[in-house]
Amino acid sequence: MDNLETRLVKLALKGDQRAFAEIVDLYKDRIFHLAYRMLSNRHEAEDVVQETFLRVYRNLDRYDPGQKFSTWIYRIGTNLSIDRLRKRKPTYSLDAEIGDQDGADGYALIPGDNRTPETEYMISETRTTIHEAIDGLPPKYKTVMILRYLQELSLQEISDVLDMPVTTIKTRVHRGREFLRKKLESQQH
């Protein structure tokens, strides 16, 4: 029952800083992706990563080993991201989008494995459509879609992270999927 995270938490609670650094290494990228997809802003996403680990550290003694560590840390990271989304002024998100266009969102710049420039372009176009569509969703749908398709959590895990019934999560995934289907169809035509 004692998995890696639980052991690291125990060591960190005893004051072992290296054990906590290992927890950070295990989860920093996942939390960063989550926050980045939620906020579409690299700087804010990194802030969320820092805040998340600070909270994890402060509340380490409250972590219940009966719960998956990932569920716990995702909950903290998700809530911090949602808080930021809600506090945002509408103009701010517009600025962020424009400011991020070239540098931070580097998906299009990453060379493909064995792809020709044409297929690479098509794939990145589809990807952009999907990212933009998810980005435009209201926070409650956005969160579920990101946890499902980016973090690849199961419906049950999402329901644990968000503390909502599985049926609610299901409905949101279904609606989100339908919405994306329509977006992709309109792109193809």
Added chain:
Amino acid sequence: MECKQAVLLMHDYLDEDLPLEQEAQLKSHLDTCPECRAAFRRLEETEMMLFAANRKSESLSVSEDMTDRIMSFLPQPKKHSPAWSWIRRHPALTAAAAFILIMVGTSIGFWNADTQLVLKGNDLNRVQVEGNTVTVPEGTIIGGDLTVERGELRIYGDVEGNVTVIDGTSYQASTAHVAGQVKDINQALDWVWYKLGNIVSEVAYK
């Protein structure tokens, strides 16, 4: 099966949450309904693209110095005493313990509340009181119970009821005669029992 229901089943199927039996029903519907077949294919494609589009973004990574930055931000390790973490883990027990502590505290507080002599009983005009000493003189008959709190009781005469001494001392001379029981209560716990007994007997007599 209606197409509307088929769409619901398609989503459940993509969630990997469709029982085999219903999966068979969905399949047989798709075999007969080209529209649903097309809709299902599009949904399946969407699902694959959603996963694919997001998976590739794993190559996006957080600043390399993030771990160091976080570690330098951390406050000094909190030194929680074991007692404190125990309290945080067992709020109900803590509340119960606090309750008992307060209860015991107040009863003991009560017990020590004052040092004044208290005298209860019938025919009190027949006893003599000097400072903290209560005397039942020889030849006197007290026609009922006598209770002395925080005092010294000296009996030379007759008491027809019970004698109770709380937190004090009693002395019976050879001439003394007590018809009822003589009770000496000197400890807080006994005192509590005595009080409880009083409440019970009061209730019983009413």
